[in-house]
Structures are given as structure tokens and as C-alpha cells.
Amino acid sequence: MACRFGLGSVTYAQAAVNALSRRGIRSRLVKLAARESKRGCAYGVETDCNDMKKAARVLTGAGISFKEIK
Amino acid sequence: MIYLDNAATSFPNPESVIKAVADAMYTVGGNPGRSAHKLALAAAGEVYVTRERAAELFGARPENIVFTYNTTYAINNALKSSYIYGTHVLISDLEHNSVLRPTAAVTGNSFASYSMFDSALELKGEERTHAIISSIRSKMRPLTRTLICTARSNVTGTPMPIREIGRYCRENGLFFIVDGAQSAGYDDINIERDNIDVLCVPGHKGLYGPSGTGMMIFSTSAVLSERIGSFIEGGNGVSSLDVNMPEALPEKLESGTLGVPGIMGLGVALKYVSDLGINRIAEHDSSLIQKAYMSLCFNKKLEIYSYEPHSPILLFNVAGKDSEDTAAELDSRGICVRAGYHCAPLAHKRASTPVGGAVRISVGYTNTEDEIDEFIKAVYDITGK
Numbered sequence: 001m002a003c004r005f006g007l008g009s010v011t012y013a014q015a016a017v018n019a020l021s022r023r024g025i026r027s028r029l030v031k032l033a034a035r036e037s038k039r040g041c042a043y044g045v046e047t048d049c050n051d052m053k054k055a056a057r058v059l060t061g062a063g064i065s066f067k068e069i070k
Numbered sequence: 071m072i073y074l075d076n077a078a079t080s081f082p083n084p085e086s087v088i089k090a091v092a093d094a095m096y097t098v099g100g101n102p103g104r105s106a107h108k109l110a111l112a113a114a115g116e117v118y119v120t121r122e123r124a125a126e127l128f129g130a131r132p133e134n135i136v137f138t139y140n141t142t143y144a145i146n147n148a149l150k151s152s153y154i155y156g157t158h159v160l161i162s163d164l165e166h167n168s169v170l171r172p173t174a175a176v177t178g179n180s181f182a183s184y185s186m187f188d189s190a191l192e193l194k195g196e197e198r199t200h201a202i203i204s205s206i207r208s209k210m211r212p213l214t215r216t217l218i219c220t221a222r223s224n225v226t227g228t229p230m231p232i233r234e235i236g237r238y239c240r241e242n243g244l245f246f247i248v249d250g251a252q253s254a255g256y257d258d259i260n261i262e263r264d265n266i267d268v269l270c271v272p273g274h275k276g277l278y279g280p281s282g283t284g285m286m287i288f289s290t291s292a293v294l295s296e297r298i299g300s301f302i303e304g305g306n307g308v309s310s311l312d313v314n315m316p317e318a319l320p321e322k323l324e325s326g327t328l329g330v331p332g333i334m335g336l337g338v339a340l341k342y343v344s345d346l347g348i349n350r351i352a353e354h355d356s357s358l359i360q361k362a363y364m365s366l367c368f369n370k371k372l373e374i375y376s377y378e379p380h381s382p383i384l385l386f387n388v389a390g391k392d393s394e395d396t397a398a399e400l401d402s403r404g405i406c407v408r409a410g411y412h413c414a415p416l417a418h419k420r421a422s423t424p425v426g427g428a429v430r431i432s433v434g435y436t437n438t439e440d441e442i443d444e445f446i447k448a449v450y451d452i453t454g455k
Contacts, residue, residue, distance in 0.1 A: 010103035014118040031106030040311035
């Protein structure tokens with residue numbers, strides 16, 4: 001099952017994909033739906049829900065701010 | 071044709087760069103950061119690759135690379151997005167109009183102003199560095215908050231001691247903006263090590279990328295300083311419902327559609343420069359200028375205004391001849407140079423060139439010794455010696 005992080009800009013979403021890839025976590029860059037982004041027009045990364053905790057640690061370690069989308 | 075005007079724009083571009091731009095026109099669709107389809111996301115990925123390569127070359131984070139159209143745009147953006155109204159700005163006495171004009175413009179609207187510190191061209195080494203720092207110190211005022219300086223003059227080819235100036239700026243709370251137009255791809259610049267807040271560079275000179283590309287490169291401390299506001303506001307695909315620009319770089323300072331083919335060409339150009347190595351490029355270029363200088367300096371009908379041992383630039387005139395006339399004669403012999411003031415009247419004044427400025431040759435990595443020999447021969451033909 002796929003889960004998502006919200007990153008804001010496409011630049012940070014791409015940075016997140018790269019950071020996760022370097023640590024062996026598969027993810028893909030996505031544009032968030034309107035319900036997933038309060039201010040409209042945002043990007044995120046989608047990954048396996050089982051990888052979310054590890055992915056969160058990787059992103060935090062890379063200095064990338066994110067929001068977990070429920 | 072012999073092209074000796076690389077300080078204006080590099081030519082020819084590497085084949086790989088030309089191919090990258092053409093390929094982008096054929097294969098890259100969508101607008102990065104706007105749509106969600108595969109083409110747009112792929113375009114965003116390509117743009118990010120260029121950010122990564124620029125970040126590696128200049129010691130920054132990819133997210134702190136902001137694309138512009140050239141150095142002038144970068145300097146204007148860097149200054150005007152960080153300027154504190156009413157404060158004093160320091161610039162050197164060698165600055166290009168891309169620094170002088172926006173500085174005069176932002177300070178002209180307030181009760182503050184700008185001052186120029188001495189580039190100490192006559193001195194060398196540690197003595198010169200010490201003189202420059204002393205001059206900066208002497209020009210400081212209670213409201214001085216920004217210093218903008220070229221890393222290397224486009225007129226004399228003289229480098230500035232950026233690292234030492236950066237250290238002084240950091241110690242004295244000055245926001246340090248560097249004009250890297252002649253240094254990018256030639257000098258070793260690391261934005262964090264050199265205490266630079268914003269480095270402004272063109273893609274189309276020493277980086278051998280397409281014209282219409284440039285970058286502002288921000289340090290971590292600049293981003294954290296809260297000095298950076300937005301300068302151009304508009305759409306960038308982020309937080310569209312918010313009337314304010316996003317808080318984070320690069321989108322905070324990138325509005326409107328990016329020039330993707332140019333940026334992709336720039337990405338390939340950055341790889342070209344990194345693979346060659348800037349030391350190798352600098353050694354090649356400066357050796358050609360040294361060859362030119364060692365021949366021309368014996369010609370008594372020439373006035374040589376600047377020679378720096380590690381510079382890709384040489385400035386001269388044929389005695390008694392307008393610089394544009396000399397340039398025209400060289401052009402008739404198939405040699406491309408630039409004459410006049412080079413958009414840098416301050417530097418010409420400092421170098422004591424006559425009315426009409428001077429002739430500048432500026433070499434690039436594709437120039438050869440044979441071409442320099444042809445140039446030397448042409449100059450000697452013109453002087454009749």
C-alpha cells in the first residue's frame with residue numbers, strides 16, 4: 001500500500017526522492033491532490049507505507065522538512 | 071575565425087551542450103513544477119540534475135541554486151531581495167555596471183548611499199590583500215550592511231581576495247554578494263568555505279553553457295539570515311492559493327516558467343567543466359595569455375594596461391589609435407575581440423585607460439597556441455612592426 005509525504009515544491013520533492021533512493025527506499029515524485037495540500041499546488045513523494053518510518057528518518061537526516069499525509 | 075571574446079560569452083559551446091539543448095527541445099515536454107504528468111515530472115528531474123551539479127561545483131545545497139537568465143539578473147535579484155532600506159553598501163572600484171547600476175539604484179532611493187573601496191591594483195600578494203581589507207575597513211559606516219565585489223575583473227582580469235573579504239564580511243555582519251561572472255569555471259570558489267552569502271554566475275561564459283542562463287547560489291547562512299525577500303513575484307507551481315511567495319528557495323526567487331532547454335544545456339556544461347577540472351582550464355587559458363603578453367610587451371607601439379600571470383584576459387591599445395578601430399582591423403583579419411569600456415567604466419578608470427577604453431582579448435578552452443600566434447602576427451601587422 002502506498003503512503004505519501006508532502007514536501008511543498010517540486011525541488012524539495014525531487015531532493016526527497018534522491019535522498020530516499022540513496023538509502024535504498026523506492027519512492028516516486030507525485031503532485032498532491034487538492035485535499036492533500038492546504039495552500040494548493042504542492043508536490044510530495046509516495047512510498048510503501050511499510051517504509052514510512054525509515055523514510056521519515058532519512059528525510060530528517062537530510063534536512064528536508066516534510067509532512068506526513070494521512 | 072579566431073574567437074578571443076570569451077569574457078563576453080564563450081564560443082563555441084561544447085558539442086555535448088549543443089546536443090543537450092537540441093535534445094531538450096525534442097524530448098522534454100511539460101513545465102517542471104506545474105503539471106503532474108510523466109513529461110513534466112521528468113523535466114523537473116532534469117532541472118534538479120543541473121542544480122545538483124552546480125551545488126557540487128560551488129559547495130552549496132542543490133535547493134539553494136536559483137536559476138536566472140545571466141549574472142546581471144542574478145546580481146539585481148540578490149541585491150534587491152536582500153537590501154535593507156536605508157543601509158549603506160560597499161563595492162570595489164573595479165565593478166561592472168551589473169553591480170554599480172543596481173547599487174546606485176537601490177541606494178539612490180534612500181538616505182543611505184554606497185562607497186567604493188580600493189582594489190589596490192598596483193600591489194601584489196599579501197600586501198595587496200591587506201591594503202584591500204584596510205580600504206574596506208576605512209569605508210565602513212555604522213549602517214553598512216552589504217558588500218558586493220567582483221571575484222575577477224572583466225577588464226583587467228585581476229582577481230580579488232574573495233576568501234579574505236568573505237572572512238571580513240562574516241566577522242563584521244556584512245551580507246556578501248560576489249559577482250562571479252569571470253570566475254565561474256575558472257577560479258576555485260566554495261561558497262561556504264569563502265564565507266559568501268550569494269554567488270552570482272553566468273552559465274554562458276566560463277561554464278560553457280548556453281546564453282540566457284545564470285544562477286544565484288546561496289549559502290546556508292544566507293538562507294538562515296532572513297535577509298532574503300522575494301524580488302519578482304508570480305506563479306511557480308507552489309502553494310497557489312497563497313498570495314505570498316513560498317518561503318523556501320529556490321521557488322521563492324524563481325517565478326514564471328524556467329528556460330528548461332538552457333538549464334539542461336547548463337547541466338551538461340557543468341559536467342564538462344567538472345570533468346576537465348578548473349585547474350586544467352585555468353592553466354590552459356592563462357598560458358595562452360602569457361604567450362600573447364610575452365610577445366606583445368616588446369612592441370613599443372602598444373600600451374598594455376593589465377597583465378596578470380593567471381588570468382585569461384589581456385587589455386591593451388595600439389598607441390594613438392582608438393580601441394574600436396583596432397578591434398575593427400582585427401575583425402577584418404578574422405579575429406574577434408571586444409573594445410571600449412566593457413560595461414565597466416570604474417575598472418577602466420582604475421586601470422587608467424584613455425578615452426575610448428581599450429582592446430580586450432579573453433581566451434577560452436578551445437583557443438589554441440596557433441590562434442594566439444595568428445593574433446600576435448595581426449597585432450604586429452597593425453602596428454607596422
